[in-house]
Amino acid sequence: MQNYGWLIDSKRCVECRACEVACKQWNDVPMGVRYRLVRIHESAAGNVVALPGACNHCDNAWCMKVCPARAITRDQHGAILIDQTKCYGCRQCAAFCPYQAPQWNERLRVMQKCDQCPDRVGAGLQPACATLCPTGALRFGKWEEIQNRGVARVDNFSNPAGTRPRVRFIVEGFPG
Amino acid sequence: MAITRRHLMKTGGAGLLAAPSALGAFEEYFKPASTTAAAVNKLITCCGFCTPACGMQVTVQDNVARFAEGLPGDMHGGGQLCGKGASIVNFYYDPDRIKYPMKRTNPRRGLDEDPGFVRITWNEALDTIAERFQRYIDQFGRESLLFLTRSSPDLLVRLINALGIVNRVDHLDICYTADSVVRKYTTGGKSWCEDFENARYIMLFGWDLVAKNKMPAVKGILAAREKGARVIHLSPNQTATSRLSSEWISIRPGTDPAFALAMVHVMLTENLYDRDFVNSYTNFPQYESQIRAHFAQYTPEWAETITGVPAQTIRRIGREFGEARGMAPAYKKSLTANYTNATQMAHAQVILNLLTGTIDRPGGNYFARTHSVPGVDAVYPPPTYPQKLGRRIDGRDKLFFPTDVDHGMFSTLADGMLRRYPGMIKGAFINAYDVKGFAQPLRMVEALRTVEFIATYDFLPSDTVMLSDIVLPASHQFESNDIITRNFNAKYPVSVVRQQIAGAYFEARGTGNVAIELGKRLCPDYFKTPSGEWIAGGTLLNEKTKRAGLGENFAEFRAKGVVATERPFTPRTTFNVPNAGGKCQIYVPQFADKGFEPLPHWHAKREQPSAEYPLYYVTYIPGTHRRNTTQNTPILHEIMPTNHATIHPAMAARLGIREGDPIRIRSRVGAIELPAHLSRTVREDMVLVAHGFGHRSHLLGNAANRGVRDGDVIPDLSPEEMLDLMDFGGSGAIMDAVVQIEKLRS
Numbered sequence: 001m002q003n004y005g006w007l008i009d010s011k012r013c014v015e016c017r018a019c020e021v022a023c024k025q026w027n028d029v030p031m032g033v034r035y036r037l038v039r040i041h042e043s044a045a046g047n048v049v050a051l052p053g054a055c056n057h058c059d060n061a062w063c064m065k066v067c068p069a070r071a072i073t074r075d076q077h078g079a080i081l082i083d084q085t086k087c088y089g090c091r092q093c094a095a096f097c098p099y100q101a102p103q104w105n106e107r108l109r110v111m112q113k114c115d116q117c118p119d120r121v122g123a124g125l126q127p128a129c130a131t132l133c134p135t136g137a138l139r140f141g142k143w144e145e146i147q148n149r150g151v152a153r154v155d156n157f158s159n160p161a162g163t164r165p166r167v168r169f170i171v172e173g174f175p176g
Numbered sequence: 177m178a179i180t181r182r183h184l185m186k187t188g189g190a191g192l193l194a195a196p197s198a199l200g201a202f203e204e205y206f207k208p209a210s211t212t213a214a215a216v217n218k219l220i221t222c223c224g225f226c227t228p229a230c231g232m233q234v235t236v237q238d239n240v241a242r243f244a245e246g247l248p249g250d251m252h253g254g255g256q257l258c259g260k261g262a263s264i265v266n267f268y269y270d271p272d273r274i275k276y277p278m279k280r281t282n283p284r285r286g287l288d289e290d291p292g293f294v295r296i297t298w299n300e301a302l303d304t305i306a307e308r309f310q311r312y313i314d315q316f317g318r319e320s321l322l323f324l325t326r327s328s329p330d331l332l333v334r335l336i337n338a339l340g341i342v343n344r345v346d347h348l349d350i351c352y353t354a355d356s357v358v359r360k361y362t363t364g365g366k367s368w369c370e371d372f373e374n375a376r377y378i379m380l381f382g383w384d385l386v387a388k389n390k391m392p393a394v395k396g397i398l399a400a401r402e403k404g405a406r407v408i409h410l411s412p413n414q415t416a417t418s419r420l421s422s423e424w425i426s427i428r429p430g431t432d433p434a435f436a437l438a439m440v441h442v443m444l445t446e447n448l449y450d451r452d453f454v455n456s457y458t459n460f461p462q463y464e465s466q467i468r469a470h471f472a473q474y475t476p477e478w479a480e481t482i483t484g485v486p487a488q489t490i491r492r493i494g495r496e497f498g499e500a501r502g503m504a505p506a507y508k509k510s511l512t513a514n515y516t517n518a519t520q521m522a523h524a525q526v527i528l529n530l531l532t533g534t535i536d537r538p539g540g541n542y543f544a545r546t547h548s549v550p551g552v553d554a555v556y557p558p559p560t561y562p563q564k565l566g567r568r569i570d571g572r573d574k575l576f577f578p579t580d581v582d583h584g585m586f587s588t589l590a591d592g593m594l595r596r597y598p599g600m601i602k603g604a605f606i607n608a609y610d611v612k613g614f615a616q617p618l619r620m621v622e623a624l625r626t627v628e629f630i631a632t633y634d635f636l637p638s639d640t641v642m643l644s645d646i647v648l649p650a651s652h653q654f655e656s657n658d659i660i661t662r663n664f665n666a667k668y669p670v671s672v673v674r675q676q677i678a679g680a681y682f683e684a685r686g687t688g689n690v691a692i693e694l695g696k697r698l699c700p701d702y703f704k705t706p707s708g709e710w711i712a713g714g715t716l717l718n719e720k721t722k723r724a725g726l727g728e729n730f731a732e733f734r735a736k737g738v739v740a741t742e743r744p745f746t747p748r749t750t751f752n753v754p755n756a757g758g759k760c761q762i763y764v765p766q767f768a769d770k771g772f773e774p775l776p777h778w779h780a781k782r783e784q785p786s787a788e789y790p791l792y793y794v795t796y797i798p799g800t801h802r803r804n805t806t807q808n809t810p811i812l813h814e815i816m817p818t819n820h821a822t823i824h825p826a827m828a829a830r831l832g833i834r835e836g837d838p839i840r841i842r843s844r845v846g847a848i849e850l851p852a853h854l855s856r857t858v859r860e861d862m863v864l865v866a867h868g869f870g871h872r873s874h875l876l877g878n879a880a881n882r883g884v885r886d887g888d889v890i891p892d893l894s895p896e897e898m899l900d901l902m903d904f905g906g907s908g909a910i911m912d913a914v915v916q917i918e919k920l921r922s
Contacts, residue, residue, distance in 0.1 A: 011419070011420070012398065012420075013416075014386050014387065014389060014416040014799065015387070015389075015799060016259045016389040016394075016799050016800075017259035017799075018256065018257055018258050018259045018262045020259065020815060021259045021262035021266075021811050022243075022245070022262050024266075024811050024814075025242075025243055025244070025262060025263070025265060025266060026243055031814055032814075042856065042857065045856070046414065048419060128243075131256075132245060132256055132257055132262050133256065134246070134256035134257065134258060134391055134394060135398055136398075174401040174402060174404075174422070175401075175402070175404045176404035176405070176406065176422070
């Protein structure tokens with residue numbers, strides 16, 4: 001099984017939302033459901049940082065553990081998936097996810113979330129969001145290459161010790 | 177599992193597809209994609225949302241556009257798109273778009289009136305417009321017609337010229353007229369390409385193109401930072417541009433010209449300029465004593481009192497800029513349209529670039545190298561056009577320089593229609609301009625209510641459409657063909673195809689087609705080829721393609737997608753400045769000849785804080801939306817559905833305002849009410865509001881009545897005011913306002 005993960009370089013994010021739009025367009029995500037978000041945090045000192053709001057396909061995925069319907073599984077690329085034929089909408093996954101990734105689809109009355117575009121990844125492509133990101137703020141790649149490239153924990157991002165999300169953050173600034 | 181686009185991956189590429197029935201394809205978009213092995217194709221085009229026109233590939237399945245992504249290797253988008261570009265498919269299939277020609281049945285005209293549109297045929301629409309326009313010309317003269325349109329496409333301009341229309345008015349005064357005027361007489365034209373990646377020091381005066389998500393700018397600043405360049409952002413509010421810069425300097429709104437003048441002072445007094453360039457390519461040697469004497473007054477200490485930025489910071493940046501041979505990019509609405517002192521800003525900015533010798537040099541602003549695509553008049557020379565006689569409704573004739581560059585004046589149009597020449601305009605043709613694009617939009621609505629007959633060509637039912645008598649459905653870029661030349665990263669010529677992606681839906685038509693059809697009815701002699709046939713858009717495009725050297729015909733160009741003519745970048749040694757002997761001008765005698773200032777002076781912007789209106793009002797165009805166009809696009813609407821008033825928490829605390837509290841913002845011309853958002857990214861003496869919201873048209877399902885019009889509190893202008901304020905370059909001052917705020921009961 002090839003595991004993948006996400007590399008975030010917040011200083012490069014210009015809040016264009018191409019990742020959000022690409023995700024919605026590629027996956028036909030309905031209004032009111034957002035698999036990927038750019039979350040903007042402003043500190044008390046007025047420093048602004050953009051952080052990812054999406055499923056981080058955690059190594060220790062609490063959502064998977066608490067799902068009473070056993071609808072949540074991991075695929076061959078390491079992505080956490082919700083089988084919507086099994087989900088009956090109890091929303092336990094949302095309650096336990098530290099990253100607000102599972103989204104409630106009011107019309108279908110099931111939970112939905114990022115599944116890491118398995119069709120694209122299977123075809124050797126990046127997920128839609130990372131394909132469109134114009135600045136390299138959001139990158140996707142093999143987890144063994146990403147996990148040592150940045151730090152696991154940054155301010156305003158839920159403590160990764162619990163679920164071990166497959167995301168790393170580049171914290172170095174630009175040269176000069 | 178929900179059915180997704182994903183089967184697109186599983187199917188192979190196919191050739192061009194047979195067109196299905198038109199309406200079927202549109203409706204097909206709203207269904208989940210079929211799971212059968214449908215034919216999938218990726219077509220090359222370029223984005224139509226903004227001028228950089230980033231290259232894109234659109235995945236098309238059975239003639240339905242499904243997904244847009246960047247064009248790898250493209251020099252503008254760099255292979256990716258911004259959120260707006262990525263949403264283009266969603267925009268295209270907006271169910272609220274105008275589908276058929278319509279006419280108004282309710283004679284009462286206003287934002288609160290339902291026009292009672294009924295469907296008509298194209299022939300009825302075009303015949304009605306032609307009959308009305310001819311009647312007004314016969315009865316009231318050519319000055320009675322207003323064409324509210326950009327100077328494109330060329331076929332529409334031909335119609336305007338053939339009718340002898342004196343009143344073609346565009347929006348460029350609120351965009352870049354002052355910059356155009358200054359550059360014409362200093363460097364010889366627009367040098368809007370920026371060689372960011374080779375720049376060592378970049379000075380951004382209110383320039384916010386990163387936050388507006390203009391991809392050539394985003395990629396350029398990123399490349400510059402990666403190579404160690406210093407980037408300084410002057411702005412009253414912190415934006416994504418500030419965050420990508422090395423240093424953000426919070427400056428009082430509208431005082432950037434003082435900062436720039438003081439930088440020039442430092443560079444001249446400390447001789448930190450490129451002597452070779454300045455002596456060889458500018459008129460500095462001829463006017464050196466006047467130039468030095470003029471800038472002696474603008475010390476950093478003086479500028480501190482104006483800008484609020486410490487003198488030592490200004491002096492340091494002046495030195496760093498001079499020593500590093502820095503560059504200061506200018507672009508649309510980057511302080512060259514926001515305030516009445518924009519002409520002085522543009523002039524000072526160009527002088528900074530001339531002193532560092534970076535005009536048309538590596539690491540500087542350079543002129544675009546483009547393919548020469550001929551216009552219709554070059555392909556089919558027209559009979560002599562009639563003279564354009566009559567009064568200019570926007571009063572542009574009072575200002576020599578905006579007339580000289582043939583830009584219109586949105587900022588003075590309502591004043592002309594209501595005060596100077598009331599009732600003069602009888603008929604109007606509006607090409608996709610919304611009233612929200614004007615300062616004081618309600619005054620513009622009043623002005624349009626005085627017009628007897630309005631025909632509007634648009635894609636979505638905007639507020640302007642709701643005021644119109646005849647509405648023509650505009651085509652989307654996915655429904656038409658064109659040649660797009662690269663104008664921003666253009667060290668050598670590159671042209672990209674814009675092609676029909678997914679068939680023409682409903683009854684939308686291109687502007688060129690509308691111009692030809694009106695031309696046939698109103699001025700047929702101008703719409704024939706030399707052999708006596710009617711001009712046809714397709715044939716014309718083939719001829720343009722051939723003459724530009726892009727292919728034997730458009731089909732051949734389309735098959736290539738992109739044509740690049742690579743050649744080494746050769747810096748200019750002569751500059752196309754009028755009557756300047758091939759040199760650039762720091763001192764502009766032509767400005768003095770007309771009674772204006774040959775060197776930039778400090779003038780405060782029009783509106784200054786007072787006891788009654790103590791706060792600066794600053795607006796911005798969010799990167800999520802394309803001005804006032806995409807608020808109805810479902811995906812973008814979901815990301816940013818409305819606007820709010822951003823204020824500093826310290827000011828909010830003084831006024832007892834909490835996050836989300838409704839507040840009223842009032843200026844001397846109007847008031848708006850919207851929720852407060854507290855943020856330390858803005859100064860304590862300002863209010864920040866996003867542009868583009870406040871649509872009233874009930875035909876816009878998502879955008880109607882969401883947010884407010886930012887322009888309602890911005891005073892418009894008169895030509896006399898512009899002259900009094902030394903706004904001779906014609907800045908529309910689209911952000912020049914001061915306001916008070918009060919908390920409303922929630």
